[in-house]
Amino acid sequence: MLKRFGMIATLLLCGTLLHAQITAIKAGRLIDTEAGTVLNNQIILVKDGRIDAVGANLSIPAGASVLDLSGMTVLPGLIDCHTHLTDSYTDSDPLSELRKTAAIDAFASIPNAKTVLLAGFTTVRDVGTYRALVDVALRDAINRGDVVGPRMYVAGAYITITGGAGAITGFDPGLSLPWDLHFGEVNSPWEVRQRIRALANQQVDLIKVLATGAVLTHNSNVKSTEFTPEELSAAVDEAQHFGLRVAAHAHSAEGIKNAVRAGVASIEHGSLADDEARQMMKAHGTYLVPTLEVDDCILDAHEPPDFIEHAQLVAKEQRENFRKAVAAGVKIAFGTDISVCPFGTNGREFGLMVQGGMTPMHAIQAATVNAADLIGVSSKIGSFKPGKYADIVAVKGDPLQDIRVLEKVNFVMKEGRIYKQE
Numbered sequence: 001m002l003k004r005f006g007m008i009a010t011l012l013l014c015g016t017l018l019h020a021q022i023t024a025i026k027a028g029r030l031i032d033t034e035a036g037t038v039l040n041n042q043i044i045l046v047k048d049g050r051i052d053a054v055g056a057n058l059s060i061p062a063g064a065s066v067l068d069l070s071g072m073t074v075l076p077g078l079i080d081c082h083t084h085l086t087d088s089y090t091d092s093d094p095l096s097e098l099r100k101t102a103a104i105d106a107f108a109s110i111p112n113a114k115t116v117l118l119a120g121f122t123t124v125r126d127v128g129t130y131r132a133l134v135d136v137a138l139r140d141a142i143n144r145g146d147v148v149g150p151r152m153y154v155a156g157a158y159i160t161i162t163g164g165a166g167a168i169t170g171f172d173p174g175l176s177l178p179w180d181l182h183f184g185e186v187n188s189p190w191e192v193r194q195r196i197r198a199l200a201n202q203q204v205d206l207i208k209v210l211a212t213g214a215v216l217t218h219n220s221n222v223k224s225t226e227f228t229p230e231e232l233s234a235a236v237d238e239a240q241h242f243g244l245r246v247a248a249h250a251h252s253a254e255g256i257k258n259a260v261r262a263g264v265a266s267i268e269h270g271s272l273a274d275d276e277a278r279q280m281m282k283a284h285g286t287y288l289v290p291t292l293e294v295d296d297c298i299l300d301a302h303e304p305p306d307f308i309e310h311a312q313l314v315a316k317e318q319r320e321n322f323r324k325a326v327a328a329g330v331k332i333a334f335g336t337d338i339s340v341c342p343f344g345t346n347g348r349e350f351g352l353m354v355q356g357g358m359t360p361m362h363a364i365q366a367a368t369v370n371a372a373d374l375i376g377v378s379s380k381i382g383s384f385k386p387g388k389y390a391d392i393v394a395v396k397g398d399p400l401q402d403i404r405v406l407e408k409v410n411f412v413m414k415e416g417r418i419y420k421q422e
Contacts, residue, residue, distance in 0.1 A: 022047050022064040023416065025392065027074035030054075031399075033368040034383045036361050038400065041070070046390040049416035054384045067418075069394045069411060075364065076383055077122030077391025077414060078406070079371035080346050082268055082289045082335025085112045085126055085152070086134045089339055092216055093304055094168045097130050097181055105134045113138060113149025115344040118420050120409030122391040123151040125335075125375050127247050127268065128208040130168055132157035132183035136202055148419065151389075153375050155247070156204035157184035159195060159235060163219070164226045165210035165249060170218030189234035192227075196235060200242040206375075207239045209264070211248045212255035215298065215310040216340070222310050223272065225255040232262035245376060247289070251314055253277050260286050266333065266374055270325065271318035278321075278328045287374045289335035290322045292352040297341040319356060326357040333374040334367035347407035350399075360403045390416040 023046040030042040043060065045052040060066065086109040088096065097105075116124060129135045139152035158166025162185045168177060184199075186192045196207055211227050213220040227235075236246050247266045248259035253274040256267050260280045266287040270277075273288075281288060295315035298307060326332065332353070336346045353363040372382030381389055394411035412420040 021416075022052070022061050023067060024058075024060040024064045025067045025074070026070045027072070027394075028070040029073040029398065030384065031073065031075045031361075031364060032384065033076055033365050034385075036365065042074075044074070044384060044390075044392065046392075046413075046416045049390055051384060051386055051388050051390050053386055072394040072396055072410065073398055073405075074392060074394045075399075076368045077381065077389075077393055077412075078120045078346075078367045078409075079123045079125075079334065079375070079381065080116070080121045080336050080338065080367070081125040081127075081266070081333045081371050081374055082291050082337050083116065083124040083126050083346075084129065084337070084339040085109050085116065085124065085149070085343075086129045086131070086138060087339035089342055092301075092340055093307075094130050094217065095170055097168060098171065102131055102134055102180060105129075105131050106137055109134065109138050110147050110149075112339070112343045113142060113147060113152075116338065116346060117148060117150045117414065118409075118412060119344040119346050120393040120406070120412055121150050121346050122393070122412065122414045123371075123375075123377075123381055124153070125206065125247075125371075126152050126154045127206070127249075128155045128158040128166060130158070130166075130181060132180040133202055136204065151381075151391075151414070153205035153377075155206050155208040156199045156202055158208055158210055159184045159186060159192065160210040161185065161226050162187055165212065165214030165217050165220055166208075167217070169220070186231075189230050192231050192234045193238040196238040196242070196244075200244065204244070207235060207244050207246045209235050209246060209248050209259070211250040211259045212252045214249065214251070215295070215314065216303075216307055218304070218306060220310065222251045222313055225252055225258060227258070229258045229261065232258055232264070236263040245374075256281075260284050268335065269314075269318065269337075271314040271321065273321045273325065275324075278325050278330055281325070281330045282328055285331060287331045287333045287370070288322075288325050289333050289374075290318070290325075290353070290356075291335050291337040291349075292319065292322060292356065293349055294337040294340045319352075322353075322356045331370065332358065332362075332366045333370045334363070345407070347409070350403045350406050354403045360400045363403060364399065364406075389414075
């Protein structure tokens with residue numbers, strides 16, 4: 001008898017827990033990112049961290065918790081496709097890595113991750129780090145629940161030529177760097193393949209190649225090409241063997257075209273693209289991740305003089321070439337290069353995208369459905385569909401009237417758990 005009573009009590013308790021796991025969200029305005037429309041007075045049912053149902057006339061289950069966001073605009077969790085959460089905002093010079101350890105980098109990244117999540121970005125594509133695999137450790141710590149932060153898709157390290165855009169440069173050549181500060185340096189198609197194999201073995205989510213010179217690299221020429229077409233093709237081919245996509249840092253027009261011909265998934269920055277490069281990107285379906293604010297942050301900060309000079313070379317042309325890319329119909333995914341600008345200011349990129357010719361809805365889609373498509377996770381995030389993760393953010397005001405309201409996100413839910421509620 002006691003055993004039977006215990007079973008009944010357990011079943012009742014399980015039933016109570018089941019109801020407690022259901023949350024009903026009343027959304028005053030809901031942005032349907034797939035259709036590009038706004039729906040009024042919707043209800044979102046969240047169960048076990050995922051969206052269970054969405055509609056205007058849903059019945060709310062008995063015992064469900066209710067969140068009233070009827071006075072707000074509700075969006076899917078935002079996605080930033082170009083972050084560096086393990087880098088330092090206060091010291092962006094790669095040479096600063098010589099004064100630190102991997103442990104310092106790892107612990108310093110913890111507040112960065114939390115700040116970006118609370119800004120409304122529930123997912124990021126973290127596209128490289130000077131110290132290899134620190135981003136993998138941060139991703140895994142977040143997934144375990146040890147650290148608060150966005151869902152991360154990480155590159156593990158930069159794939160770069162020796163002395164290239166992803167290398168630490170400008171130090172005494174008589175010094176030898178530890179393995180993790182030059183892990184991604186390669187100088188032939190076969191070395192490219194070997195290093196991608198090593199990264200795949202460390203369970204990275206994507207590959208990041210540096211196809212041209214860079215702004216934040218000593219002794220670099222942003223108008224140069226670095227990897228050869230053969231090396232870029234080897235990178236894409238080898239990555240595909242492991243189900244990985246390739247993101248290519250590229251400023252110069254020729255470097256962009258080399259990367260597009262090789263079959264990369266995205267061009268990061270694309271500052272000096274010409275008409276042919278834009279036409280090629282559109283024809284191949286290659287995404288542009290523009291990172292429009294980063295040059296302003298470099299020019300406003302106390303950066304080394306050569307970094308300032310590099311930024312001045314690309315800043316004006318990048319904005320104009322972004323406008324041309326939008327007009328040409330190039331696919332755009334949202335990205336900030338956050339760490340160069342303060343963590344948590346990711347939302348400022350939206351305003352620059354709209355100034356560059358995107359509608360507010362298209363800018364929002366760049367940070368939701370487009371970004372999810374680029375990463376390859378459209379079945380999990382990017383829109384309000386049953387079965388997807390319950391990544392939900394809300395703002396006071398209407399971002400379709402004033403996109404800058406996305407700079408101040410008031411509500412953040414990731415996988416059904418509330419991290420911010422104002």
